[in-house]
Amino acid sequence: MAREVQSEPDSMLKIRDVISIRDFSREQIENLLELADDMEQVFHSGSDILRGKILATLFMEPSTRTRLSFTTAMYKLGGKTIGFDSPEMSSVAKGENLSDTIRVVENYCDVIVLRHRMEGAARLAAEYSDVPVINAGSGAEEHPTQALLDLYTIKKELERIDGLKIALLGDLKYGRTVHSLSYALALFDTSLIFISPEGLGMRWEVTHDLKNMGVKVEEFKDLQKVISDIDVLYVTRIQRERFPDPTEYEKLKGSYQINLEVLKNAKPSLIVMHPLPRIDEIAPEVDGTPHAKYFKQPYYGVLVRMAILKSLLT
């Protein structure tokens, strides 16, 4: 269970687990995104690269898209999957510790994908596991594979990441997606704009870290001030249950809903992204515009996850 830390220079690009986007160097990310390019052909032709390998998807919190995305990625590479999709189905419901669950399941598989409501859960799992662990969301903190697919979407749709002005809009306090994505973007030459309602602003420690990393960060309450200036608009869900007063939610909701009127002054090349599921943060009328990339993100997600699985297992 104790791990050999790989220390040869050659292995610096090699990843052992995918726990936090903060464990990655820019070079490691660029390598993964290039590998994702190679996966496009494999996606369509299928392959036997991971034949005989088994992925375990341990979802202690429900998630359709992330679980299905990893399963499809594994299938396209010729592997198989086992797993469960809610804790009630599992021995976790009988009170088992995560570390015990991991030490059992590692006997059944070659790689583990874990979603857990606790921050730090994936790192704990990786410490106990002899097989690689991929964090598919832990608490409000981290969702590294989403950050990687978001980066990949930007790179594919705008042909670069450096030099872009990227706005993150919505609940920046509790959305784990925006935390991981911000740290990922900080490794590139980007300028970040945070737009959120009062009380749902980006966590202080994230902003602090980003500035220390040399990123230009601005905060706004109103999207209209910057809409004509940005290259990427990353929209997240504002959860009603975060507001103590429902009328407050109803009042704010409208200010953070993207529709054709809001996009009137946007650059023609602006891309609108969303980690999904969306509720009403983006009006359906936007779906048909060239701005909308949120239904292409799931496709890029499979390619990125194929790249991660291939990288970890070959």
Next chain:
Amino acid sequence: MAREVQSEPDSMLKIRDVISIRDFSREQIENLLELADDMEQVFHSGSDILRGKILATLFMEPSTRTRLSFTTAMYKLGGKTIGFDSPEMSSVAKGENLSDTIRVVENYCDVIVLRHRMEGAARLAAEYSDVPVINAGSGAEEHPTQALLDLYTIKKELERIDGLKIALLGDLKYGRTVHSLSYALALFDTSLIFISPEGLGMRWEVTHDLKNMGVKVEEFKDLQKVISDIDVLYVTRIQRERFPDPTEYEKLKGSYQINLEVLKNAKPSLIVMHPLPRIDEIAPEVDGTPHAKYFKQPYYGVLVRMAILKSLLT
């Protein structure tokens, strides 16, 4: 997302989705049932016809047999499956629209099987999906693959469909199976007899449509009047919860239970079918008789679903 409608003459037999049995011509159905015959050998030998293809089973309502049947069909053809089997497991629980779910999942798969509690759900899904959609039950209205397997069972067990007298018994108002099956039988030269308790009779609009299609339809309250005359007895479940008064249910239950006494005057060749699960509509004493075909229907169902998948994906 917008679909090219295939219009060349050659493609008239080709199906693009399986939404409603009413979209099928008699010739298309006959082609599918012939293809099901070919699947018998593939069922036993296995094959790689759909190697690398992925089926997504999206069950927003629980169903063992239909989900397992499609999964087995896909496996026998060499394909793989992803999916979920209850809405609580999915982003649907977070309030996502069906159209969004479809536009995400289509990135993960080559064909979608959908069960949904709302009438019209499968057709909506097909409009948004770039991959074929198969309706595995939507509301009380449609269950086209069940109708096709029912037809196939009749054809295999009685060697024809034309010329038969077929009785549908039980809850004909809410049972989606009997609606789809009636429309399917209407394409053949059959005579239909509906037998149901007061208040659970066949929907008026279905009877109306059938008569317009030239089918001979009769309605009875009592099976004994016709038992000696029919070739197929199709039994469905009467759900206790449909009755406002439980004593009414208890009173009626017996009149619609099939046992050896009830079958005393039946033709020796009569086949008894049931979409299953049964509760007590058919007494266990019937299981061992040559009439009972309800445990052969699941086998025919796999063959028919193999034929559908092959037809949609090759």
Next chain:
Amino acid sequence: MAREVQSEPDSMLKIRDVISIRDFSREQIENLLELADDMEQVFHSGSDILRGKILATLFMEPSTRTRLSFTTAMYKLGGKTIGFDSPEMSSVAKGENLSDTIRVVENYCDVIVLRHRMEGAARLAAEYSDVPVINAGSGAEEHPTQALLDLYTIKKELERIDGLKIALLGDLKYGRTVHSLSYALALFDTSLIFISPEGLGMRWEVTHDLKNMGVKVEEFKDLQKVISDIDVLYVTRIQRERFPDPTEYEKLKGSYQINLEVLKNAKPSLIVMHPLPRIDEIAPEVDGTPHAKYFKQPYYGVLVRMAILKSLLT
């Protein structure tokens, strides 16, 4: 559905179903454990031995490890799996009889693994099924594949089963694992020691059977009396809900918790086993000792289940 009983001498070693460990002879068990040895290489290389075969996992009670273990075993042999992992997902929730469920599902698969809360459920299923049935736990009575993997663990870790002194500790009344294991050990030349709190002692009929089979059985309340003398310590969970008085539970809990202090006088070669999940019956400080084998049991479990599946299906 009626079964041909195989009666030729050659088939005496051949198993048709795995319902109760009491159906096995010592020779049949030894054959299976030898086959498990052969599976070690297949586990690592993968194989196509069961290519095209389908295993149905019908779990009417939740279980992570057993379901995942069988799934992995099937994958390693090249087969596929279908199934469900809670009765709410299934037609069982609509009131279907087990015998009907089995007669449907047997059409979809080549072998069935069943977990059910009722004693006798697996045997009933085997009577109705045309395909082999494996009992993955029925009521408090039987869990034969767990018993086989426990035997295999002992054999692999201590290089023999005959001549060993084996203590079973904890709730011996309700734990189905210890019942099946005791009967399995009774086929070997072992001496059994039962250690349990008042009211949770081994069932009278089991002890009676074991003595009739010629096994030396002793019962103790205190592990310390025998700790220096035993070769295997098999620990099971004591469920809080078995005690009418919670203070009684808290008082007892400590006496049946294994820690370094408890193991101070143990033989160096003593192995500690547990069917898992554990709650606090074994302190984490034991995990790193050479005594601890409970995280190796899941690995041996896959090998044993591979051997069972191969034996039933080839």
